[in-house]
Amino acid sequence: MSGHLIARYVHAIWLGSGLFLIAVAAPAAFRGAPNSTIAADVVGIMLSRWHYLALGAPLLLLVLDWRRGRIYVLAIVFVGILLAAGQVVADLKIRSIRAASPVPISDLSREDPVRRQFGRLHGISSLLLLMQVIAAGVALAMDREAYPSPPVIPSVGEGPGRAEGAVLGR
Numbered sequence: 001m002s003g004h005l006i007a008r009y010v011h012a013i014w015l016g017s018g019l020f021l022i023a024v025a026a027p028a029a030f031r032g033a034p035n036s037t038i039a040a041d042v043v044g045i046m047l048s049r050w051h052y053l054a055l056g057a058p059l060l061l062l063v064l065d066w067r068r069g070r071i072y073v074l075a076i077v078f079v080g081i082l083l084a085a086g087q088v089v090a091d092l093k094i095r096s097i098r099a100a101s102p103v104p105i106s107d108l109s110r111e112d113p114v115r116r117q118f119g120r121l122h123g124i125s126s127l128l129l130l131m132q133v134i135a136a137g138v139a140l141a142m143d144r145e146a147y148p149s150p151p152v153i154p155s156v157g158e159g160p161g162r163a164e165g166a167v168l169g170r
Contacts, residue, residue: 007064011140014057014080018133021050037104044098047091047125054084054132061139073142080135087128094121 026043033039058080065073097118098105108115 003064010057010060015136015140017053036106051088073139076135076139083128083132087125090121090125
């Protein structure tokens with residue numbers, strides 16, 4: 001398997017897993033859990049696993065794309081690494097706030113400084129996750145632009161509008 005094909009798979013896994021976490025997994029945890037504390041625990045576990053992928057995928061892409069010297073893709077992947085590192089820091093602070101609080105954060109008054117700090121960090125973490133997904137999408141789009149799929153031509157006995165075609169270069 002070529003380095004380019006591996007890079008495409010890594011791009012797709014990075015993007016797809018982030019989208020799944022944002023659009024499916026986290027909302028499902030909050031809808032299905034008996035309370036927000038349990039939902040937050042579940043999402044926290046998912047995020048701790050996501051951090052490995054969010055740091056590992058762009059690091060691997062940095063290595064794979066380094067040889068190709070495509071500065072724009074390298075810059076976006078590097079930004080993805082910085083965003084992932086920032087999210088790890090924010091999530092660790094969130095985890096320590098939750099652990100130190102004698103009651104669930106949702107039970108604290110909205111004016112409570114602990115809840116306000118938690119809310120700020122949660123917003124930062126969510127924004128960093130969204131920005132990582134955007135970076136993964138942009139990097140994947142740039143990768144596809146640099147290495148387009150081979151053209152499809154009709155096979156013998158097929159004309160325009162027919163179903164199947166042959167791929168050139170395979």
